[in-house]
Amino acid sequence: MKRQKRDRLDRAFSKGFQAGVGGRSKELCPYANLDSRSQWLGGWREGVDGRVNGLFNK
Template identity: 70%
Template sequence: MRRQKRDMTERAFSKGYQAGSTGRNKETCPHENGDIRQQWLTGWREGRTDQWDGYTGVSGIHKMEMH
């Protein structure tokens, strides 16, 4: 059974979270569209916050599954 593609905003948030949690700069956002870009940046901010709070590596796996 095939998995359906996720909503683009959900995917943008997830990719932004991954970028933020690995320490990448927010200027690397690949989106120019307002709504999708905003979701990516929101995910990036949450990822950065989690990185600063120590949710990296094994301790952050449970956070990745939620997004």
């Protein structure tokens, strides 16, 4: 069970990262669960930082 929960949070983080790199708004977060939402937003922030710093091109 722990592995499933961790995998869901990892997936939320990676989906948020992809959204940040893609330039999507953080208001479009699809998660309502607090843990998943915070992971998604954390990934989104890292994706936006990477895009702003020129690490990724859209």
